[in-house]
Amino acid sequence: MVPTSYYVLLSAILFTIGALGPLIRRNAIVLFMSVELMLNAANLALVAFARQQVNINGQVLVFFVISVAAAEVAVGLALLVAIFRTRRTTDVDEVSTLKG
Amino acid sequence: MELLLFLITAVVALVGGVAMLVSRNAVHSALFLLLNFGAVAILYLLLRAPFLFVIQLSIYAGAIMVLFLFVVMLLGAERSEEERDRIAWQRPVAAGLAILLLIETAIIFVRSALGAQPAEIPPGVETFGAPQKIGEALFTTFLLPFQITGIILLVAIIGVVVLNQRERAQR
Numbered sequence: 692m693v694p695t696s697y698y699v700l701l702s703a704i705l706f707t708i709g710a711l712g713p714l715i716r717r718n719a720i721v722l723f724m725s726v727e728l729m730l731n732a733a734n735l736a737l738v739a740f741a742r743q744q745v746n747i748n749g750q751v752l753v754f755f756v757i758s759v760a761a762a763e764v765a766v767g768l769a770l771l772v773a774i775f776r777t778r779r780t781t782d783v784d785e786v787s788t789l790k791g
Numbered sequence: 792m793e794l795l796l797f798l799i800t801a802v803v804a805l806v807g808g809v810a811m812l813v814s815r816n817a818v819h820s821a822l823f824l825l826l827n828f829g830a831v832a833i834l835y836l837l838l839r840a841p842f843l844f845v846i847q848l849s850i851y852a853g854a855i856m857v858l859f860l861f862v863v864m865l866l867g868a869e870r871s872e873e874e875r876d877r878i879a880w881q882r883p884v885a886a887g888l889a890i891l892l893l894i895e896t897a898i899i900f901v902r903s904a905l906g907a908q909p910a911e912i913p914p915g916v917e918t919f920g921a922p923q924k925i926g927e928a929l930f931t932t933f934l935l936p937f938q939i940t941g942i943i944l945l946v947a948i949i950g951v952v953v954l955n956q957r958e959r960a961q962r
Contacts (some may be wrong), residue, residue, distance in 0.1 A: 692916075693797045696901045698838065701801050703896035705827075707889050708808040714885035720817050720863055724824050727855065728808055731831050734843075741920075742838045745913045750840050750920055751928045757843075757850055758940050762947035764855050768862045769954040775866050 698739035705732035719771050719781045723764065730760050797837055804830035817863045821856060828852040842922040 709732060712725020734753045741749025771781070778786060807827030811820045832847040918924075929937050 693794055693837070697797065697801075698834070699900040700897055701804070701834075703900060704805060704893060705808055706896070707893045708805075708812060710892065711885060711889045712812055714889075715812065715882055718817055720859065720866070721811070721820050724811060724820060724859060727851075728811070728824065728827065731828065731851070735831055735834060738835055738838045738840050738843060741840070742916065745916050745919050747919060747924050747928050748932075750843055750925060751933050753840075753843055754846065754925065754929070755933075755936055755940055757846060759943060761850055761855055762943050764858060765947050766950045766954070768858060769951040772862060772865065773954050781866055 695739050695743040699736050702732045702736040702739070705729075705735070717782050717784050719774075719783050722783060723767055723771070727760065727764065730756060793837065797834070800830050800833045800837070803827075804834070818860065821859050821863060824859075825852055825856045828856065838920075839916060840920040842920065842925050 706729050709725045709728035712728070713722050716722060716725070734756055737749045737753050737756075741747065741753075774786060775781060780786070804827050807823045807825075807830060811823040811827065814820045814823060828847060828851045832844050832852065835841075835847055836844040
């Protein structure tokens with residue numbers, strides 16, 4: 692069987708790619724997508740360890756993470772649409788009126 | 792054989808992730824992320840998690856990505872953004888820090904005892920991820936988190952409806 696460390700290494704690389712998203716891109720939608728990529732990377736690590744320990748709890752935790760991520764995406768995108776309605780931009784650098 | 796499948800799927804997942812980050816058009820980014828989710832679903836299947844394979848495809852690839860695409864179309868956000876950056880040195884520093892993070896996690900995960908393989912394939916690894924087992928765990932050990940997740944989804948629905956209300960007309 693494929694060693695667990697390969698899967699965890701892939702998860703680390705995907706997480707790093709997702710972490711680069713908010714640092715490099717300024718489009719709010721691509722930012723949300725990078726957060727989803729990070730969540731997926733964590734899920735992959737959880738499932739890999741679940742297989743290594745032959746324990747179902749890792750997969751159940753991934754099930755909960757997926758459902759909470761779905762709720763978070765819905766609310767986040769609703770927020771984005773509400774912001775866009777007033778500011779007419781999806782650039783996160785433009786949404787800075789609270790800055791001191 | 793399994794290693795070859797893993798390598799091909801991993802390359803597809805990485806290509807999808809990098810292309811999502813680099814693509815100038817938001818719709819292309821969403822479609823590359825869809826490719827990445829599909830590849831991760833195949834990886835779940837390789838990791839003996841058939842229930843999560845189906846859940847990943849139907850919820851992540853089927854609902855969340857469709858929601859993203861709807862919002863991208865609604866906002867007309869597929870135009871490329873401007874090239875100027877408020878903080879000029881942000882991108883090289885970001886790349887450097889990302890490489891540092893990657894090296895650090897690689898050292899921790901690959902060298903530590905977390906990655907230690909058991910000497911032989913443990914028994915029961917083929918069927919431990921069956922949907923029946925997940926159902927048993929969800930409705931016995933994890934019953935309280937399961938119910939709380941239902942409440943979270945209800946709160947999310949209420950939140951979305953409230954956030955999208957138009958202003959009421961002045962009386």
